[in-house]
Amino acid sequence: MxxxxxxxxxxxxxxxxxxxxxxxxxxxxxxxxxxxxxxxxxxxxxxxxxxxxxxxxxxxxxxxxxxxxxxxxxxxxxxxxxxxxxxxxxxxxxxxxxxxxxxxxxxxxxxxxxxxxxxxxxxxxxxxxxxxxxxxxxxMSVSAKTDPETFAVVPTIWWGFDEREEYARACRAIVERFADMRRYGCAQAVLSMVASGQLEGAVTNVDVNPWDSVAGVHLVRRAGGVVTDVHGDRWQPGSHGLVASNGEAHDVVLEAAREIESA
Missing domain, CATH: 3.30.540.10 (Fructose-1,6-Bisphosphatase, subunit A, domain 1)
Structure with missing residues (x-):
């Protein structure tokens, strides 16, 4: 089936x-x-x-x-x-x-x-x-990188104009922990890139629509990665936020996501 x-x-x-x-x-x-x-x-x-x-x-x-x-x-x-x-x-x-x-x-x-x-x-x-x-x-499989200081991580899913402080915190959390940051403007492309090893992580605290996430989340998981909500629980439609990684340092990627709401 x-x-x-x-x-x-x-x-x-x-x-x-x-x-x-x-x-x-x-x-x-x-x-x-x-x-x-x-x-x-x-x-x-x-x-x-x-x-x-x-x-x-x-x-x-x-x-x-x-x-x-x-x-x-x-x-x-x-x-x-x-x-x-x-x-x-x-x-x-x-x-x-x-x-x-x-x-x-x-x-x-x-x-x-x-x-x-x-x-x-x-x-x-x-x-x-x-x-x-x-x-x-x-x-394809997720990246084998294990050192967060070599990671490329994406702040994904757009923050509205009334949430730009959270977007700024997301960017700061990423650049303080990882080698570099990307921003593509397409969540499904980002998740596909995590699944295929082009990126090591993606973070947002925004509640994600299913059409922006369900397919990509499945790709990441089948490729050996991890996808949770901002609390570290297994992501599912309706979860708060989305944190995807290659699984090698998910706790660090999760820290970056949690910092978005730290203020």
Whole structure:
């Protein structure tokens, strides 16, 4: 069952990514939702519809959790569901920056069975079922670095304008502990990079939407990493914050996350 869902997830993510990529760097109109930086395009809606069409071909009765339109906004505790983000990183997309992803995860009774993140503008496809994680068909694993002073860590998930002091504390906590900091503007890309060893960690104290996290969290865990909330408990949809690492110094990455709320 899980392998079937892996293949469906990959097919759906690739199909949605193809729709989004066709609109990338075409001067598409940009709309705002809840704020100046909460943007959406017709490409988001079209790509989500395409993802759902592919899923419905084989799983017509499953629930769908999606960022756009009237889909569910939380993961059901029981039953089968698909968690999708047609364009994670829309702010990058509308700026013609190639770091964005089409994300699809299959869950059952709250547990993730399959995860696929397609980054079409970069040519990367990350896939995981109940076995290894692959990128473009090659097996991937988390970074083997053990010294935090060699780590690259990301403050991920955007802090609103009324939370910029927390963003500043997140940056300070990272630069005081680790070798360097990155900021990509796409949570699914970041989690994919942790899973494939390009980064050692990612932190936020923001409560993360499932479409920004579920697929990437599964990739990190299947690749040998650790994902918790800011309290150090196992992350699940609805947890407070998200802390991902290669597992070699998770306590230090967790310290950085906790410092965000230290004031």
């Amino acid at each position: 899980s392998e079937d869902r892996v293949s469906v997830a990959e097919r759906a993510a690739r199909a949605g990514a193809e729709v989004a990529l066709a609109a990338f760097r075409t001067g598409i109109d940009v709309e705002t939702k809840s704020g100046k930086t909460d943007v959406v395009t017709q490409a988001d809606r079209d790509a989500q519809r395409r993802v759902i069409e592919v899923i419905r071909e084989t799983h017509p009765e499953d629930a769908v959790v999606g960022e756009e339109e009237d889909e569910l906004k939380s993961v059901p505790e029981s039953g089968a569901a698909w968690v999708i983000d047609p364009i994670d990183g829309t702010n990058n997309f509308v700026r013609d920056t190639p770091v964005w992803a089409t994300s699809v995860a299959a869950v059952k009774d709250g547990e993730t069975l399959a995860a696929v993140n397609v980054l079409p503008a970069l040519g990367d496809v990350y896939v995981a079922g109940d076995g290894e994680v692959t990128r473009n068909g090659d097996a």
